[in-house]
Amino acid sequence: MKKNVLKYVMLLMLVLPLGFIACDKEPEVEEADKTALTAKITEAEGVFSAADVGKLAGQYPQTAADALQNAIDAAKLINDDTEAIQAQVDATVSNLQLAMTDFAALVNVEVSAANLVAYWKMDGDGADASGNSHDGVLKPGTVARFPDAVNPPMATTDRYGVADMALHFAHGSNIEVPFSADFNPDQMSISVWLNADSLIAGSTQYLMSLDIWNTWKFELPDHGKPFLTRKLSDESHLNYDANPVVLDPLKWYQVVVTTDQTTWAFYVNGVLAVEWTLETALTPIAADPLVNFVIGSFKPNDLEWDKDGWFTSFYGSMDDARIYNKALTAAEVTALWTMEDPE
DSSP, rough: HHHHHHHHHHHHHHHHHHHHHHHOOOOOOOOOOOHHHHHHHHHHHHHHHHOBBSSSSSBOHHHHHHHHHHHHHHHHHHHHHHOOOOHHHHHHHHHHHHHHHHHTTTTTOOOOGEEEEEEEEEEEOOOTTSOOOOEEEEEETTTTTTTTTOOSSSSOOOTTTTTTTTEETTTTTTEEEEOOOGGSSSSSEEEEEEEEEETHHHEEEEEEEESSGSSEEEETTTTTTEEEEETTTTOOEEEETTTTOOOOTOOOEEEEEESSSSEEEEETTEEEEEEEOOOOOOOOOOOOHHHHHHHHSSOOOSSSSSSSEEEEEEEEEEEEEEEEOOHHHHHHHHHHHHHOOOO
């Protein structure tokens, strides 16, 4: 009996150390490969830093930027976690790529981009941002018409309070754009931000003109109601204004006018001011002669016109002027306002 007990004790003494050794040794965990995750974080940070946050076309909403930043921060936590397993790392790479894809889809897009004829951002110049190459040249007014004419349209503060991102017009200064039939489509919409210095008694201030009465003109009369005239194929003229809305001086407004053969409408700050349904379908006349398009005045400098009469150039600031070759829908006007509203 004693021999059996002694044998058992000796066997136990041999086995126990093996058990302790087995319990003390934890299974080895292979370190996760984070090469792809590190590269994806770098890529995402590059996308984030290059993105412009705002409401304009090409910019990203703040909520989209915040979502991407949160995804980057979450990825960095996994990248810094020494105990993260490969499955976590791989899932984080996939999630970060998905966040980048979602972010790219949320960029603010141009309203009715396929119908955008020209888009003058007026960021201190007359460049056309539509891609259609309707670039304009900034010109001072002619001294013969405007004795105080000295400067072309000057860079000024925009509706967001940002310096040099709008243009101020005075004393006949204008943007002259080479003639194009694109500026006289059968259907047309004009969108522009205005801030008039004053309403000039006894005068109408020209905002845009394609050879005035010969084709069409867009103006701000002394009553403060934006006014559009188009010449029709039967040689008559169609004239409407934004009544009852009046634009107060020294205040920014977004004015949109839409026209087709049956309906005209004015919108101010995204809200429908007035709409007219025409009794018969009417077609605008083709431009003849082919006079350059002008923003801020009534005709190009080299064409004479009575400077002392009812007509004068615009005195005030303009920004983000667009022309479309369709009548924008109410929903599209609302989208344009939402994108550009400075509040």
